[in-house]
Amino acid sequence: METAAESGLPRWRVSTASDHTNCVHVGRGRHTVLVRDSKRRSAGVLVVADAVWVRFVTALPQR
Template structure:
């Protein structure tokens, strides 16, 4: 995965982060999801396959 995969992504922060700058941002590419530090967005991005991100979110919502 490359930075180009996320170049058109619109990054967003969690609504639970409020006004705090201590959070992560999530961006969606065509086949990849990126996660980065909102305080330092140029420091790097963790990129995961969209299918893996979907499985992660499903696990979070069903584990309650």
């Protein structure tokens, strides 16, 4: 059986900024970051270029 990485499918994880009510999954694509709603997975995926994701995350206030 192949792994998610070998198949080209993203390995999803729950965002560290999510709580138990409002969760998003974050996955890695090839040179991209993928974001989806954990409760509505079939609603689609937001695909963001790596460089754009880095700018977004570094602009967030520190917790």
